[in-house]
Amino acid sequence: MDLLNALVVLTNFVIVPATAYGAQLALGALGVTLIFGILRFSNFAHGDTMAFGTMIAILVTWGLQALGVSLGPLPTALLALPVAIAVTALLLLSTDRIVYRFYRKVRAAPVILVMVSLGVMFVMNALVRFGIGVNEYRFDDGARFVIDARGFREMTGLAEGLAIRTTQVITVIAAVIIVAALFWFLKNTRTGKSMRAFSDNEDLALLSGINPERVVAVTWVITAALATTAGVLYGLDKSFKAFTYFQLLLPIFASAIVGGLGNPLGAIAGGFIIAYSEITVTYAFKRFLTYILPDTLAPEGLVQLLSTDYKFAVSFTILIIVLLFKPTGLFKGQQS
Amino acid sequence: MSFLIGENMTGGYGPVDILHGCTLAVEKGQIAVIVGPNGAGKSTAMKAVFGMLKLRGGAVRLDGEDITALSPQDRVAKGMAFVPQTQNIFTSMTVEENLEMGAFLRRDDIRPTMEQVYDLFPILREKRRQPAGELSGGQRQQVAVGRALMTQPKVLMLDEPTAGVSPIVMDELFDRIIEVARTGISILMVEQNARQALEIADMGYVLVQGANRYTDTGAALLADPEVRRTFLGG
Amino acid sequence: QDIKIGIILGFTGPLESITPAMAAGAELAVAEVNAAGTLLDGQTVSTVRADSTCIDASAATAAAERLVTSEGVQALMGADCSGVTTAILQNVARPNGIVMVSPSATSPALSTAEDDGLFFRTAPSDARQGVVMTEILRDRGINTVAVTYTNNDYGKGLADSFAAAFTEAGGTVTINAAHEDGKADYSAEVGALASAGGEVLVVAGYVDQGGRGIIQAALDTGAFDTFVLPDGMVGEALVANIGDGLNGSFGQYPGTDSEGASIFAEMAAEAGFDGTSAFAAESYDAAALILLAMQASGSTDPAVFKDHIMSVANGPGEEIMPGDLARAIEILKEGGEVDYVGATAVDLIGPGESAGNYREIEIRDGVIETVGFR
C-alpha cells in the first residue's frame, strides 16, 4: 500500500505534470525549430506569435460560447482553433511580405534576421496588448479532469490522490501526432523536401525549379498552425496572459536547442528534458521516502537536491552538460 | 539560329562589368566548351545565361525565344539545367534526395532516370542514403552532375563538371556527355581539363577578361599552337 | 496655475496587469478633487503617467526625471516595485525635492532609507502583516503551514517576517520556497510544497501572477485545499479565475471596519475599473493624501506640503472616506483638521508608512466575506 502511495505521489507531482509541461514546451519548440531549420534564424517573435494566435482563439471561443456552441467534455477553444490558425497565418504571411522578404533578398546574415524578429516581437507584443489587454484570462470549459485527486482517492482507497487534466491529455496526444506528421511531411513529401532543400542551399534550390516564395509561405503557415496550437493548449491548461507567453520563449528556445535546432524530434526530446529536469531535480522527496522507508528512517528534512529557486538554473545546467557532450544537441541539429 | 545563345552579354556583380559583350551559343544536340584563364568570367557568363546575374546589355535566347527577363526558376521550367562550379549540392540531404530535387519539376516517374545516374556513377548508389556533405570532393561532383541529369533538360550547362574527379570517372563522364548530346540535348560547359573537353566539343570558346578571344570548332582550337600554349597548358 | 501629479507605475512589464487599476485609482481621487473644484481656491489638478517598468531602475529613473524636470510635477504617486521606487527616490525625488507616495512598495529597507522627509507609502509594512497572519492562523488552530512567496522584495519580506512570527508563536513552517512571477509552469514548486506538507498553504504572491498559478496547480493536484491569502492575493480576479476551489480559504488585507473599502469599490465600479484589484485602493489614498496635504499647507511646494501628509493621514480630526474629498478640502480650508481614513484606513507611522490595520476575510461560496478586523 505504501509502495503504491509512493508511486502515486511521484506520478501525481512529477510524472504527470512534467509530461504535460514537456509536451507544451515541445509544441512551442517545434515552431522555433521549424523556422530555424528552413529560414535559418532564431525567431524571437515566436512567443508572441503564440500569444496572438491564442488571443484570436479566445475571442472566437467567447463568441462561440455566447452562441451556446460547445464540444461537450472537450474545450470549446478547440473549435476556435482553425479560425485562429488561419488568422495567425495571415498575420505571419503579411509580416513576411512586409518585413522578412526584404532581408532574404539582400541575403542578410542570420543575426540580422534575429534582430528583425526582435522588432517583430515588439510589434506583436503591442498588438496582443491592444487586442485583448494585459490581464489574465481563463477560457477552458468542458470537463477539466480525466481523473481528479479526490475521485482517485475515493476510487482506490489510497491516501494519495492522482489528477490528470483533460488538457494535459490533449496536449500530449497533440504533441505526438504533430511531431510525427511534421517529420513525415518534411522527410517524405515533395513540399517538405523542397523546404529542406531551400534551407540547405537557396541558390541551388532555385536552380532545381523550387519556388522560394512558396517554400517560405508554407513554412509560415505551418509555423502559424504550430504556434497557435501550442499557445491555445498551453492557455487552456494554465491560463492566458500576454506577459507569460513572452516569458515562455526562454524555455522554448532551450528545448529546441538542447534537442538540436532544426530537428523536430529534437524539439520533442528537448521539451521533455527541460520539463523533467526542472521538476525532478528540485523535487522534495520527503513524502515519497516517508512512504517507502521504514518509520525509523523517515527523513527529517525535505530531501531536496536544490531549492525550487534554482529550477531554471538546474534545467540550464543540464542543458549545458548535454551540449558539452553533444555539441549540436541530442539529435544533431544544424548550425547557422 | 543557335538553340541557346547568350549574345553580346555585358554585366557584373556590382557596379563593375565583368562581362564585356561576350557571346556564347550552342546548337541543338551539340557540345560547346568554354575555356579560359582563371577569373576570365566563364562562371559569370554561365550565370548570366541562366539568369542569375542582371545583364546591362545583350540578350539570351532559347529556341528563338527571348528569355532575358525570365527568372532562373522559369528557365528551369523551360528545360534548362545548370551545375554551378561551387556549392552545387544540398549538403544536408542524402544523395538520393539530391537527385530527387533535380527532378523537382518533373511529374513523371523518375526511377528510370535515377537508375541511369546510378549506373553512370556506381559509387552514388552505394552512398545513396548518406548526406551528400559527407562525400569526398569527387563524389560530390558526381552528385552535382547527377542532379542536373535528373532534370532531363533540353539544355545542360555544366561549370567545370570534372574538377576533382578521377580520370576513370572523367572518361565515363565525357562519354556520357557525348551520349546525352546525341539524344538531342545541347550542352554548354566550362572546362579546365580543356584538351579532353575540346576533343569532344563541336564548338569551343576561349574567354579572356569577359570577352571572346577565340571562337572555333573544338578541333581547330586544339590545333592552334597559340591557343594551346597560352590557354591549354602546352 | 495648474497642479501636476506624476503617476509612475509599471505599465509594461511583470506588473502590467495590476497597474492600470492602480493608475485609475489615483486618477479617481484627482477627478474627485477636480470635480469639487475647490482645491487651493480653484486650482485644477492634472496627472501625467509614466512607465516605471517595475524592474528597470535606469528606465524608471529616466521616466521620473522626465516627469519632474520636464513635466514639472509637484509630487509623484508611485512607484510600484520597491527596487525602482528606491532608485527614483534617491536619484530623482531627493535631488529635486519632490514628494513621493508609493502605494505598493513594501520593502522594509525603505523605512530606513534616507528620504529628507519626502517619501511616504500607503502600503503597510510586511513585518506587521506577518504578525497579523500568525494571529489569524493560531486562532484557527493551525500549527503547520507551507509558505511560498513571489521572489521579490515584497514576497520575500512578507514570507520572512511571517515565518519568524509564526515560529515564534510555536507553529511550524514546513517549507518556505520562492516562486518567480510570469513563469510558464509551477509544477516543480507545487511538488516541493506538497511533499513538505502542511495544513494550509500561505501564498505570498500576486493575485494575477505566479500566486494564482501556484494555487491552481495545488488545487488540481490535490496538494492543498486551503490557502492563506495576504494582501497581494486578495482580489475578485482570483475568485473569478479559480472558482469553487477557493472556498474555505482565508486571509487578510489592509482595512478597518470603516466602510471606506466598499465605498471605494463602488466608486471604482462606477468609474469602470476593479477597485478590489491589488493596490488600487492604496493608489487612491496616495493621491488623495498628496492633494489634501497641499490643501492643508496651502501650498503646492513639496518642501512645504510634505510636512502635512502625516497630520492629514493620522488626525485628529474628522474622518474622511473615499468620496469625501470635497468635504475634506472644505474643512481644511476653514482651518479645521481631518483624519483621512480613505479606502484602506491609512494611518501613517514612523517614517511615513501605513500602520496596517487588517481586514480578515474568508471565501465562502465564491464570495470574499469579511469575518473580522485585526
Added chain:
Amino acid sequence: MSVNLRNLGLFALVALLFLLTGITQSWNVTLTIFNMGLISAILALGVNMQWGFAGLFNIGIMGFVALGGLAAVLISMPPVHEAWAAGGLQVILGLVLGAMTIAAAVLFWKRMPQGRMRGLGIVVILVGGFFLFRAVFDPGVSAIEAVNPAATGYLGGLGLPILLSWPAGGLLAAGVAWLIGKTALGLRSDYLAIATLGIAEIIIAMLKNEDWLSRGVKNVVGLPRPVPFEVDLQRSEGFVTRVTGWGLDPVAASGIAVKLAYAGLFIVVLLVLVWLAEMALRSPWGRMMRAIRDNEVAAAAMGKDVTRRHLQIFILGCAVCGIAGAMMTTLDGQLTPGTYQPLRFTFLIWVMVIVGGSGNNWGAVLGGFLIWWLWVMVEPIGLWLIGAVTAGMADGALRTHLLDSAAHMRLLTMGVVLLLVLRFSPRGLIPEK
C-alpha cells in the same frame, strides 16, 4: 572620406536628438539618458568585441552586467561585522570545500583511465562533496541571514571607494568568463548562445537567492557615490551662490552638476576602451580575429590557436560588460537583482550592436546611444502618438480603449523604429568597412 562624413553626420544626428530632448524636455532628462547611453555604449562595445571581432554569439551579457553590479556591492558597502562573526568563516569554508570537490572531480576525471570506475568515482566524489558542502555551508548561511534581515542579513562589502569596483567588476566578470569559456567555448553559434543565456540565468538566480552575499531580492540600496549628492550641493553656500550667479536654479543645477560629473567619469572609461578596442582591431590581432571568425578551420590550419583566442576575446568582452555593470550599479546607487531581465540587458544590447553596425567599434558606440535614447523616449513618443491619433476621434469605446492601451505604444514604437532602422541599413548604420 564620404564614409567618414556620413559617420560624423550620424553622430551629429544622435547628438541633435539629445540636444532636442534637452530643449523640449529638460537638461536633466537629457543627461540622465546620456549617462545611461554612455554605459550602453560600453556594453555594446563589449558585445561587439565578441561578436563583431570574433563571431562569438554571447547572449549572456545580463549575467556579466550583474556580476559587475555585485562587485559594486562587495567593494563599496561597509562590512557587517556581526554577520562575519556569525557565520562568515563557515560560509567561506563551505565554498572552499565546494571548489575543492569540483577540483577533485576534474583531477580524477583527467587522471583515471576511461571506464566504469571513472564514472562511478566521479559520481561518488560529486555527491559526497555536495553533501559535505551543504552540511558546512547551509548553517553558516542561516546564521548570516539571521542578522538583522531587514537591514543587512549579509556579509557586506569591503568598504572601499566605489570607483575601485569598476575594475573589480571587470575582473569578477573576467574570472567567471574564464570558467565558462573553458567549458562552453567549444560550442558553436546558437548552441553557445543558449549556453551563455543559461549561465546568465544561473548567475541571476544566485544573486536573487543567495541572501548572505548581497541580500538577494531584498536589494542593497544606498551604495556610496563617487560624486557629491545633489542635496549636499544645494546646501553648499559656494555652489548656490555660484550657480545663482549664472542665473540658474540651484536645484536643477545641482542635478546637472552631478550628472555631468558622472558623465565625465564615464566618458573617460568609454574613450579608453574605444581606443584600446580600435587599436586592437586595426592591427594584425584584429586581422587574425576576423580570420578566425570567417573560417575557424582554415585559421587553425594557418597556425592560429582558435580556442585560446576565443577564450581571450570572450574574457575581454565579458570584462568590459562587467565594468559597465559596475558603473551602472554605481549610477543607480543600488543593486536590484530583479532588474536583470534578458530583454533589457542582453537583447537590447544586441540591438545596439547590430543597428550600430557589428564589427565596427564606432558603430557599436553609436548604436548604444541611439537605441538607449529610443528605449527611453519611445514612451513619451508613444503617448504623444496615441494622443495625436485619438485627438480627432469622437469619444467612444474605441477611443477609451486606445487611450487605456497607450502604455503599449512603447512596445509598438520600439518595434517599428527598430524595423525601420534595420530596413534602411541592414548592415548597421556604420557597417564594418
Added chain:
Amino acid sequence: MIVVENLHKHFGGFHAVDGASLEIRKGSITGLIGPNGAGKTTLFNVIAGRLPATSGRVLMDGEDITGLPPHALFHKGLLRTFQIAHEFSSMTVRENLMMVPAGQLGETLWNTWFRRRAIAEEERALRRKADEVLEFLTISHLAEERASNISGGQKKLLELGRTMMVDAKIVFLDEVGAGVNRTLLNTIGDAIVRLNRERGYTFCVIEHDMDFIGRLCDPVICMAEGKVLAEGTVEEVKNDERVIEAYLGTGLKNKVVGGTA
C-alpha cells in the same frame, strides 16, 4: 619525414582510411592518387590534425604527432591546403596572405597598444611578401578584392599562396590543380619544383591530373578503399594493372572527336 603507420579513420561503420601505412621521404615531391573516395583527403585531415585518428600513428621526423591540433602542426612546419577552398571571405585577398605568418608581433594585444611602431614595420615587410606571392600567382590586381568575390580557380590559387607565405618543412596540397587553368598549373608546378629544390620543402600532392603528377612527382602512392594500393615511380604506378582498373581507366570508350561539321 612523415611516416604513417597502420592508420585507421572510421566514420561510424564506414572505414574511410583503413590501415594505411606509407612514408613521405624528406625532400621528395610525393604524389597521392586514387579513385574518388579512396580516403586521400581524409588521410590528409588526420595527418594535419583536423580529424582524430581512430587508431594508428603519424610520425614526423621520428616524433609522434598523432592528434596534435592543427595550429601546433603549423608551428612544426606542416602546412596544408584544402580541396574545397577555405578562404577568409570577409578579408581582402592580401589580408588573407598577410595573416598567415606565425608569431607576428601585432598578434599580441599588449603590443597593439604599446608597440605600434614595431608593428607598422613588420606589416610593411609582410605586405611586400604578400604582394610578391600575388604577383607570382598572377592575381596582383585582386589584392584589395574581398576574398568572397573571386572566382573558383582564383580561390584555389589563394590556397596555394598561403603556403608560400612562410618557410614550411612539408606542404600537403589537396588538388590545387582542380579548376586551375592548365597553363597556370604548369607555372605552379614549376614553382613547386623550385621550392622543393631551392628551399628544401617536402611536398605531398593529391591530384587527378596525371600529366601534372607525371611531371612533378616521385614517388607516387595510389590509394584505394582506404588502403595503399600501389607505390613506386610514376611509370611503375601508371602501368600497375590494379591502378589502371581502379583509377586510370583505359581512356575514352567512344572516342568521337567533335567538330567534324
